Amino acid sequence: MCSFKKALALLLVLWQAVAQASGYVDVLDLPARPSALAVRSPLLDVTSAGQRLVAVGQRGHILYSDDDGKQWQQASVPVSSDLNAVYFPTPEQGWAVGNDGVVLHSSDAGATWKKQLDGRQIGALSVKHYAALAAADPDNEQWPLRVADGQRLVEEGADKPLLDLWFADDKLGYVVGVFNLILRTEDGGQNWTPFQDRTDNPQNFHLNAITSTGDGLYIAGEQGLLLKWDDAAQRFAAVQTPYQGSFFGVVGKPGEALVYGLRGNVLRSTDGGLSWTPFDSGLQVSVTAATVDAQGHYRMFSQAGHMLVARDDSPRLQLVPQQNPSPVAGAALAADGSLVLVGTRGARALLEQ
Structure with a gap:
């Protein structure tokens, strides 16, 4: 997740602390307000739901477009928490996650949403789950520590x-967040299992993004943390890379993966994550979003609004000039093959370049 997304998340936390003193209604209980300006307000992610595009952002705003991003409608959302990511494994079934530990679900391609989980429940889930493991395995010293971590979540609120989030289908999925927060569902979000013990992340670094490249499921995190799902071990195992700065995302296709992050750093692997080589971006600002375009080329975007494209087997990303660039937080391929971007200025369709 990009740095300005984190800043927005932290600002909301501070705002809530002040507002609580004045008797406000919790954003988890306050439906998002309809706004004609929602399409131009900060949006943090966009994805496709079949032929439809769905974008999420501040104050619980969720927008959807059925004409490749030209016009947008606002969805019905039961919370006003800032939303950080959205994912649809099928054209109808989708999930969104955000601040306050919120998980939302839609079964109608993003037009309406229901809350499945929030941060008021996650701590108690962790305590219950790890207390049961501690009772079944009293000699394992990690379980009491996990119970204590869950109790801190309860106390902190x-x-x-x-x-971020990722779903394999309409049943199996993961949500990830700050301080190694990760949960898994196997029934479409009806039940969630804490998964903190299934990551090689002893320092509890933030989990910024989770993505499948088609033949590998990766988690990108801060301070060089990169994890990959190990099916035999049933855990997210650490992947070694030559960069120790924060990663904000992974993009790829079968046989290839690119991880990107701070100061324009992009690394490429063609051997399932066993080795990584620098992919020259020519930038010194963070790469914050990426996707694959209709021609199968990687498109990457920075927090300053740069667009980079990787064509053929070139080891260097090519800078594509932009008019009036603005920070990009998310990018998606529309049904007509065009690209739609979201960021601090809302949603916009990218002209063919």
Whole structure:
């Protein structure tokens, strides 16, 4: 997740602390307000739901477009928490996550949403789950520590952002967030299992993004943390890379993966994550979003609004000039093959370049 997304998340936490003193209604209980300006307000992610595009952002705004991003409608959302990511494994079934540990679900391609989970429940889930493991395995010293971590979540309240999510289908999925927060569902979000013990992340670094490249499921995190799902071990195992700065995302296709992050750093692997080589971006600002375009080329975007494209087997990303660039937080391929971007200025369709 990009740095300005984190800043927005932290600002909301501070705002809530002040507002609580004045008797406000919790954003987890306050439906998002309809706004004609929602399409131009900060949006943090966009994805496709079949032929439809769905974008999420501040104050619980969720927008959807059925004409490749030209016009947008606002969805019905039961919370006003900032939303950080959205994903649809099928054209109808989708999930969104955000601040306050919120998980939302839609079964109608993003037109309406229901809350499945929030930060007021996650701590108690962790305590219950790890207490049961401690009772079954009293000699394992990690379980009491996990119980204590869950209890801290209970005491601190619903202030832990979820930053990203990924679903294999309409049943199996993961949500990830700050301080190694990760949960898994196998029934479409009806039940969630804490998964903090299934990551090689002893320092509890933030989990910024989770992505499948088609033949590998990766989690990108801060301070060089990169994890990959190990099916035999049933855990997210650490992947070694030559960069120790924060990663904000992974993009790829079968046989290839690119991880990107701070200061324009992009690394490429063609051997399932066993080795990584620098992919020259020519930038010194963070790469914050990426996707694959209709021609199969990687498109990457920076927090300053740069667009980079990787064509053929070139080891260098090519800078594509932009008019009036603005920070990009998310990018998606529309049904007509065009690209739609979201960021601090809302949603916009990218002209063919």
